[in-house]
């Protein structure tokens with residue numbers, strides 16, 4: 001008789017715990033054994049005993065926390081099976097950032113998929129999300145409201161290129177999350193035919209370099225340190241979103257502040273971020289993509305973690321599936 | 336519609352005037368006729384469309400999406416038009432083409448409410464989220480993208496080959512979609528003149544100080560009081576009247592009590608005041624009383640009775656069919672006086688000339704003038720023709736000395752545009768006595784005004800650094816400052832106000848000097864300010 005995942009996969013204060021396997025997934029506090037879906041700070045923390053993740057995620061953690069961020073690491077390729085206690089696990093691409101993975105768990109004749117953060121859009125910097133049929137699908141709901149429809153990336157990148165023509169005396173200062181968004185925006189600019197050097201804030205350099213050593217081609221890049229406004233006219237400069245409007249940004253002269261994030265869909269959020277050019281580019285699913293994914297994995301039951309759960313649960317229930325909230329603390333909805 | 340929607344979207348995020356100009360200019364260059372003319376009209380607030388009820392728009396949306404999901408979404412987004420624009424279900428674009436802006440305007444203008452809703456839902460199907468948002472804004476009648484009519488016309492001028500002044504003069508002779516006007520601006524033939532209701536850009540003055548007088552000859556100039564109202568132009572022709580602000584905004588609607596006394600054909604320059612008539616004398620009220628009128632787009636009868644509008648004339652551009660602008664001021668003044676003497680009008684009078692023999696006499700007159708309604712002196716060269724803009728050497732304003740106080744910086748906020756990384760907007764306060772909970776007398780700071788200017792770039796950098804190092808608390812974007820820095824603020828006058836905690840309101844406050852040296856407890860008291868009330 002099949003053993004329903006609700007008996008062996010439990011939310012605990014430290015994160016989602018798999019009892020028969022003896023491990024946590026993306027724990028928010030140090031644990032003995034952890035599986036980490038991807039390198040974002042709220043999912044990948046330092047100080048665990050043994051960490052299993054993709055080689056790329058382990059490399060990202062190494063850059064962020066220094067070698068020795070865990071006592072022991074184990075790298076897993078996508079599709080490779082690993083037994084942990086009574087549970088078989090496997091990582092599948094999540095399409096969120098470089099190295100991001102869904103965790104497929106099999107136990108007692110049942111299969112659960114913890115998708116971590118994921119998206120369905122094409123991303124030149126990582127392999128696409130692979131839907132895995134399962135009994136229970138565990139999903140985030142960062143953009144879990146029907147107001148979130150991410151427009152095509154091409155048009156958003158086009159806004160930056162158009163602004164360059166409109167304001168040839170100003171630099172384009174694009175606020176991006178250091179891990180994932182930064183490299184994806186660079187890659188999208190390249191696909192749009194932009195081949196000039198792209199300038200980087202110091203906080204973005206280490207992870208961008210890592211992407212390159214992992215084989216993601218990003219074209220000519222340069223540090224913005226030491227540049228003066230006259231040299232940056234109509235150039236594209238990337239920085240963390242928080243640097244826009246801070247003292248540092250004055251070195252750009254009078255830049256066009258842009259912010260690349262799914263939140264830019266909401267005008268109040270864009271104004272709050274002081275974006276003159278809000279770019280709706282997200283590393284998470286929009287509303288339709290969340291629902292499409294639930295159909296693709298065809299799970300009779302869905303657990304919804306961080307984000308706007310209630311609306312998504314309501315919408316999933318309307319399709320005749322079971323859905324419930326799984327309260328996990330410690331995950332941020334930043335991107 | 337898509338181009339217009341992208342324009343509105345970009346404008347709504349663009350804080351800088353120059354940036355806005357660039358965006359509108361770019362739009363005018365790429366959008367076809369008649370759409371771009373309607374876009375200009377929309378930006379100038381000149382499109383009259385049937386207003387659609389928010390409740391009806393909401394019902395129309397709920398008919399298409401789950402009401403529960405709509406509720407959560409509206410709670411989250413907070414703005415109805417934006418929520419509808421974002422949640423509107425995407426249909427097959429192949430069967431729904433986006434409408435043109437001109438279609439939207441022309442059909443909506445003729446449609447009744449019920450028909451308008453059907454049109455709207457059809458158009459919403461054809462547009463993307465930005466297009467839907469712009470359509471809903473347009474239909475709501477308020478674009479709120481921070482563009483004034485003047486700014487839109489400035490962009491039109493930059494797009495073409497015609498000066499702003501000429502555009503403003505022509506503008507009222509045309510109607511949306513302004514096709515003929517735009518063709519002219521783009522390099523075509525000038526449309527024939529039809530009437531004189533247009534705004535003529537004003538002749539402006541330069542500031543002057545006592546020390547400058549030595550270079551000027553007294554008898555080359557006429558002197559008038561500088562009235563503490565707002566500069567206006569009244570244009571009347573064919574039974575129609577327009578009252579324009581100094582920037583050329585039509586403010587006729589706010590002053591029907593003045594307009595109703597216009598029975599002439601002329602274009603006149605003067606000061607709009609609140610003034611009360613007492614036995615043959617006209618008594619000018621404080622700027623505060625005028626401010627109450629300026630705050631109301633549609634004044635109620637009681638306010639018009641208590642704060643009657645009045646125009647004090649000082650120049651004539653056109654009387655009847657005669658364009659007086661090329662004539663010297665000496666002759667224009669004669670025409671104005673002769674015209675007024677023919678038939679004085681209630682609510683209008685002439686700004687009297689001040690007789691003086693030499694500069695020292697004028698210096699004395701100015702020093703004595705502390706009466707309400709007087710802001711200083713105007714000196715105008717008798718030979719000056721009426722020339723639009725700030726032409727050197729003709730007109731001078733010699734303001735009454737500004738008032739000053741020492742106040743403590745209390746709150747700071749970041750500026751906009753180029754200043755968005757600097758703390759440049761300050762609230763400052765003065766001391767007033769209080770009794771604490773133990774019954775001991777003490778003092779507290781109360782805000783008395785806000786200032787954004789008057790410092791150099793270097794001082795701004797230093798102020799910004801000071802703010803970052805002396806913040807004691809934050810409320811959203813506002814930093815609460817340690818009460819430790821004093822600055823001397825300049826302002827033109829002070830009035831009683833119920834809107835402020837101190838009971839006072841300052842007019843045009845700005846930084847005069849930052850007193851890095853002065854301890855906060857030596858700043859002025861609110862009481863000191865009260866003595867300066869005009």
Ligand SMILES: [Zn+2]
Nearest residue numbers: 038040096117
């Ligand atoms: Zn993430």
